[in-house]
Amino acid sequence: xxxxxxxxxxxxxxxxxxxxxxxxxxxxxxxxxxxxxxxxxxxxxxxxxxxxxxxxxxxxxxxxxxxxxxxxxxxxxxxxxxxxxxxxxxxxxxxxxxxxxxxxxxxxxxxxxxxxxxxxxxxxxxxxxxxxxxxxxxxxxxxxxxxxxxxxxxxxxxxxxxxxxxxxxxxxxxxxxxxxxxxxxxxxxx
Amino acid sequence: xxxxxxxxxxxxxxxxxxxxxxxxxxxxxxxxxxxxxxxxxxxxxxxxxxxxxxxxxxxxxxxxxxxxxxxxxxxxxxxxxxxxxxxxxxxxxxxxxxxxxxxxxxxxxxxxxxxxxxxxxxxxxxxxxxxxxxxxxxxxxxxxxxxxxxxxxxxxxxxxxxxxxxxxxxxxxxxxxxxxxxxxxxxxxx
Amino acid sequence: xxxxxxxxxxxxxxxxxxxxxxxxxxxxxxxxxxxxxxxxxxxxxxxxxxxxxxxxxxxxxxxxxxxxxxxxxxxxxxxxxxxxxxxxxxxxxxxxxxxxxxxxxxxxxxxxxxxxxxxxxxxxxxxxxxxxxxxxxxxxxxxxxxxxxxxxxxxxxxxxxxxxxxxxxxxxxxxxxxxxxxxxxxxxxx
Amino acid sequence: xxxxxxxxxxxxxxxxxxxxxxxxxxxxxxxxxxxxxxxxxxxxxxxxxxxxxxxxxxxxxxxxxxxxxxxxxxxxxxxxxxxxxxxxxxxxxxxxxxxxxxxxxxxxxxxxxxxxxxxxxxxxxxxxxxxxxxxxxxxxxxxxxxxxxxxxxxxxxxxxxxxxxxxxxxxxxxxxxxxxxxxxxxxxxx
Numbered sequence: 097x098x099x100x101x102x103x104x105x106x107x108x109x110x111x112x113x114x115x116x117x118x119x120x121x122x123x124x125x126x127x128x129x130x131x132x133x134x135x136x137x138x139x140x141x142x143x144x145x146x147x148x149x150x151x152x153x154x155x156x157x158x159x160x161x162x163x164x165x166x167x168x169x170x171x172x173x174x175x176x177x178x179x180x181x182x183x184x185x186x187x188x189x190x191x192x193x194x195x196x197x198x199x200x201x202x203x204x205x206x207x208x209x210x211x212x213x214x215x216x217x218x219x220x221x222x223x224x225x226x227x228x229x230x231x232x233x234x235x236x237x238x239x240x241x242x243x244x245x246x247x248x249x250x251x252x253x254x255x256x257x258x259x260x261x262x263x264x265x266x267x268x269x270x271x272x273x274x275x276x277x278x279x280x281x282x283x284x285x286x
Numbered sequence: 287x288x289x290x291x292x293x294x295x296x297x298x299x300x301x302x303x304x305x306x307x308x309x310x311x312x313x314x315x316x317x318x319x320x321x322x323x324x325x326x327x328x329x330x331x332x333x334x335x336x337x338x339x340x341x342x343x344x345x346x347x348x349x350x351x352x353x354x355x356x357x358x359x360x361x362x363x364x365x366x367x368x369x370x371x372x373x374x375x376x377x378x379x380x381x382x383x384x385x386x387x388x389x390x391x392x393x394x395x396x397x398x399x400x401x402x403x404x405x406x407x408x409x410x411x412x413x414x415x416x417x418x419x420x421x422x423x424x425x426x427x428x429x430x431x432x433x434x435x436x437x438x439x440x441x442x443x444x445x446x447x448x449x450x451x452x453x454x455x456x457x458x459x460x461x462x463x464x465x466x467x468x469x470x471x472x473x474x475x476x
Numbered sequence: 477x478x479x480x481x482x483x484x485x486x487x488x489x490x491x492x493x494x495x496x497x498x499x500x501x502x503x504x505x506x507x508x509x510x511x512x513x514x515x516x517x518x519x520x521x522x523x524x525x526x527x528x529x530x531x532x533x534x535x536x537x538x539x540x541x542x543x544x545x546x547x548x549x550x551x552x553x554x555x556x557x558x559x560x561x562x563x564x565x566x567x568x569x570x571x572x573x574x575x576x577x578x579x580x581x582x583x584x585x586x587x588x589x590x591x592x593x594x595x596x597x598x599x600x601x602x603x604x605x606x607x608x609x610x611x612x613x614x615x616x617x618x619x620x621x622x623x624x625x626x627x628x629x630x631x632x633x634x635x636x637x638x639x640x641x642x643x644x645x646x647x648x649x650x651x652x653x654x655x656x657x658x659x660x661x662x663x664x665x666x
Numbered sequence: 667x668x669x670x671x672x673x674x675x676x677x678x679x680x681x682x683x684x685x686x687x688x689x690x691x692x693x694x695x696x697x698x699x700x701x702x703x704x705x706x707x708x709x710x711x712x713x714x715x716x717x718x719x720x721x722x723x724x725x726x727x728x729x730x731x732x733x734x735x736x737x738x739x740x741x742x743x744x745x746x747x748x749x750x751x752x753x754x755x756x757x758x759x760x761x762x763x764x765x766x767x768x769x770x771x772x773x774x775x776x777x778x779x780x781x782x783x784x785x786x787x788x789x790x791x792x793x794x795x796x797x798x799x800x801x802x803x804x805x806x807x808x809x810x811x812x813x814x815x816x817x818x819x820x821x822x823x824x825x826x827x828x829x830x831x832x833x834x835x836x837x838x839x840x841x842x843x844x845x846x847x848x849x850x851x852x853x854x855x856x
Contacts, residue, residue, distance in 0.1 A: 106674045
């Protein structure tokens with residue numbers, strides 16, 4: 097299952113790379129005009145990277161996988177597979193992000209965070225429930241809830257100020273940049 | 287072999303993601319015009335997900351793989367690799383699905399179901415035949431036969447009413463949505 | 477190493493799938509006009525499938541891998557990665573294949589067969605040389621030599637009669653369709 | 667982690683394959699006009715191959731992976747994922763390489779080499795530090811430093827003579843062509 101997830105994530109990154117179109121001329125100006133594209137490519141790459149490292153950490157403590165986990169994982173991958181589309185639409189409005197695509201990008205982030213929460217719950221249910229080591233390692237999982245709240249706020253804000261929303265999206269990315277220390281501590285290193 | 291299958295399925299999903307073109311304008315209207323595309327993307331994603339989880343379940347009971355299984359698996363992957371093409375053609379006729387592409391989509395579903403049945407038979411032959419644990423776990427496999435029958439009916443219907451066919455395609459997807467409990471029960475969890 | 481090879485082969489198949497463009501209209505005529513494309517897609521899919529199954533069989537007897545094997549494998553993958561390009565160019569001339577693209581397709585087949593022979597030799601050298609079990613299992617390897625000879629003949633013929641060349645390419649594919657029984661016998665099943 | 671890295675590298679190679687556009691006519695002239703594209707495709711394929719084999723060798727001696735290694739690896743993969751973009755832009759100016767794209771290609775090579783050095787340092791820190799077997803196997807790592815120096819020189823030169831820069835890029839590739847014997851010796855074969 098990790099192999100399949102790795103494959104899909106690798107492929108999501110590729111599709112985003114394909115969005116990096118060759119500049120129209122061989123000059124710095126032509127490259128800079130695509131500047132925002134690079135910024136949002138880096139942002140999306142970091143988001144996908146965060147989910148990948150956390151997925152990797154999470155599955156260190158997993159002993160058992162059932163059908164509902166498989167489907168929760170597929171739903172999570174489905175949400176991740178919407179990243180290239182959302183990123184590309186966000187980048188289309190140059191030089192500043194447009195309102196509707198920014199809302200869409202926020203909905204993608206929101207859906208992915210929710211599907212991640214769902215995957216965590218299904219994994220806990222399949223690995224001993226509330227008393228399991230996995231449950232204790234994840235703790236109250238305030239970070240997931242906080243990031244969902246920020247995503248909600250940022251998405252609502254997008255119709256008024258797309259730039260502010262994008263800054264909030266970057267804040268959540270920064271918040272998650274450090275991988276899940278909770279599990280790493282419990283394992284004493286991967 | 288599972289790694290290769292995972293790789294191809296990951297890649298099939300990617301190619302379908304690539305079909306999700308960026309809307310022509312930064313408005314909700316432009317997004318909604320691509321609505322059918324999203325519906326059929328979700329349908330195809332579910333079909334590929336179903337086959338992936340069932341493949342995963344099936345190979346839990348497999349002990350031995352021979353050349354004919356490798357080729358049956360490749361033929362199955364070949365059929366899956368036609369999904370992005372069929373999905374894209376189905377979506378091209380907007381707003382309602384057109385007759386011929388709907389027939390093609392049905393043929394793809396039919397071929398994939400047949401190749402899945404063939405893969406099951408080759409696996410049973412390579413793992414002890416009629417008396418094998420795999421044979422018992424799969425039982426009479428009425429679900430595969432029923433879904434082939436519905437696919438046949440839906441495909442014949444497509445020239446008259448493409449929308450009705452698409453509804454039938456979704457019904458079969460719903461029927462298979464729950465992964466193969468038969469094997470899961472025998473294994474006592476994956 | 478098998479995982480990487482599987483990944484590249486999966487990806488080669490994808491790129492070929494991407495060549496299957498959506499027909500210009502929702503009619504059978506529009507689909508049939510792309511008929512040759514399907515034929516050569518199937519041919520290339522079979523070639524890649526043959527190499528994949530033989531690669532899978534070959535590595536069953538491999539115990540040791542050194543740097544030269546890694547590079548021989550990369551060169552083999554490089555040749556395989558030229559398949560989508562050659563297939564696409566071959567298909568561009570409709571309805572019959574054109575001379576120069578047919579030569580190119582033949583050169584790709586030839587290079588891939590040569591790189592496969594090189595990979596076999598490097599693997600034998602790294603796994604005990606002439607007295608090794610691998611060497612005995614592969615035997616005189618007349619099939620590789622014969623297919624290289626047919627590829628050479630077909631490629632030379634291409635400038636005069638592209639159709640005859642394509643038939644010969646299909647003959648070699650049929651010749652290899654049955655995976656390497658020599659190794660399968662020695663292993664008593666994979 | 668190796669599986670994910672393999673997946674991303676496989677995907678980077680694919681995207682580069684996609685840059686190989688079908689010639690506009692079925693003639694040798696049309697193929698030769700794309701000659702430079704093939705040259706730089708081969709160069710980039712060799713670079714990616716070098717990093718892949720060295721990554722493979724490096725991880726033979728790795729016993730422990732922590733969060734900082736995961737992120738160093740992701741940053742390394744991010745740099746690799748810029749290859750298709752840089753290669754495509756370099757190829758756009760025909761028949762000779764243009765100044766700005768050549769600088770960009772050099773920056774990509776430089777970033778990748780730096781991220782590789784960073785990955786090595788994080789791996790050494792996570793596997794016993796200066797006294798570790800990994801540290802001894804890598805030695806003074808003069809080759810990495812030398813190649814960074816040549817990349818710097820070549821990138822600075824690019825605005826004056828893009829062709830000379832490209833030759834230097836090829837020289838570094840040739841320098842790294844032989845995989846990391848230091849580790850292979852210590853392991854006595856992979």
